[in-house]
Amino acid sequence: xxxxxxxxxxxxxxxxxxxxxxxxxxxxxxxxxxxxxxxxxxxxxxxxxxxxxxxxxxxxxxxxxxxxxxxxxxxxxxxxxxxxxxxxxxxxxxxxxxxxxxxxxxxxxxxxxxx
Numbered sequence: 001x002x003x004x005x006x007x008x009x010x011x012x013x014x015x016x017x018x019x020x021x022x023x024x025x026x027x028x029x030x031x032x033x034x035x036x037x038x039x040x041x042x043x044x045x046x047x048x049x050x051x052x053x054x055x056x057x058x059x060x061x062x063x064x065x066x067x068x069x070x071x072x073x074x075x076x077x078x079x080x081x082x083x084x085x086x087x088x089x090x091x092x093x094x095x096x097x098x099x100x101x102x103x104x105x106x107x108x109x110x111x112x113x114x115x
Contacts, residue, residue: 009105
């Protein structure tokens with residue numbers, strides 16, 4: 001079964017990291033990604049640009065309306081995702097718990113609907 005792991009972190013905290021801290025944190029991500037590729041859990045994943053690059057789209061009364069930034073102001077921002085393959089939710093949660101941002105922010109795990 002496929003699961004989407006949505007990674008949330010505080011962009012301000014990430015931006016305040018020293019170069020050495022940021023390099024070490026990204027090194028943890030590279031190692032995690034390599035590990036889940038080798039284990040067969042990896043389906044896909046990407047990092048996202050900061051929320052200042054986001055645009056929210058709504059259609060109201062047939063009119064397209066756009067807003068700069070995310071839909072809601074939150075303490076943590078969506079920074080990326082992994083699409084993983086796991087036998088069940090428990091296994092997906094074990095994989096998600098190894099994502100480096102689970103220690104500094106949060107990771108939301110959601111099963112993918114198959115139509």
